[in-house]
Amino acid sequence: MINIAFLASHTGSNMQVIIDACKNNELNMNPVIIISNNSKSVALKRAKIEKIPYYCLNSKQFPNPVDLDEIILEKLLYHKAQLIILAGYMKKIGKKTLLNYKDRILNIHPALLPKYGGKGMYGLNVHKTVLENKEKETGISIHIVDEKYDHGKIISQIKIPIPKSVTPEQLQQKVLKYEHTFFVETLKKISLKNNKLTITIK
Numbered sequence: 001m002i003n004i005a006f007l008a009s010h011t012g013s014n015m016q017v018i019i020d021a022c023k024n025n026e027l028n029m030n031p032v033i034i035i036s037n038n039s040k041s042v043a044l045k046r047a048k049i050e051k052i053p054y055y056c057l058n059s060k061q062f063p064n065p066v067d068l069d070e071i072i073l074e075k076l077l078y079h080k081a082q083l084i085i086l087a088g089y090m091k092k093i094g095k096k097t098l099l100n101y102k103d104r105i106l107n108i109h110p111a112l113l114p115k116y117g118g119k120g121m122y123g124l125n126v127h128k129t130v131l132e133n134k135e136k137e138t139g140i141s142i143h144i145v146d147e148k149y150d151h152g153k154i155i156s157q158i159k160i161p162i163p164k165s166v167t168p169e170q171l172q173q174k175v176l177k178y179e180h181t182f183f184v185e186t187l188k189k190i191s192l193k194n195n196k197l198t199i200t201i202k
């Protein structure tokens with residue numbers, strides 16, 4: 001059983017699907033903590049309903065980024081998180097947390113990386129840019145998190161054809177739907193041995 005932590009800023013629909021998959025034993029994982037920077041996030045409401053320990057930790061409470069990083073790490077360690085899942089987390093991960101959880105932080109990105117990633121490539125912006133570039137396909141990338149946005153090693157990716165005359169909003173919804181299945185399917189292939197993440201592609 002892998003103890004997982006979620007960091008989420010908004011809706012947390014991916015997080016919910018993963019929690020559900022843990023509850024029905026589809027995933028051999030155990031959600032132990034949820035952290036959000038946003039006190040009003042739906043993700044925290046979900047945490048409350050699911051009775052998973054949760055914290056709102058942000059730069060308002062901890063203006064010094066070093067302090068914020070330390071408190072986040074402290075909570076993750078206290079709850080014995082082994083793997084961190086970023087589920088729509090809009091903040092960068094601090095240095096200490098990155099070091100402690102090296103290669104054990106995953107992010108899901110709603111487009112094909114590396115082309116459609118980096119600063120500003122979030123939310124509707126990604127899908128707008130993909131459509132402006134007249135791409136025929138978009139996709140989903142799940143990658144290891146490092147110090148740069150959307151930059152670490154890609155562990156799993158799928159391509160999704162773009163329907164004709166789709167709006168950015170429609171594309172966002174379509175990709176999100178795929179994300180829910182794809183994230184769980186990817187997590188099923190992951191194992192941790194001595195804190196080293198292995199992914200088995202069958």
Ligand code: GRF
Nearest residue numbers: 011012013014088108109110
């Ligand atoms: C998803 O599209 C994910 O790829 C991106 O942020 C969004 C989060 O959606 N990183 P939700 O909070 O899981 O609904």
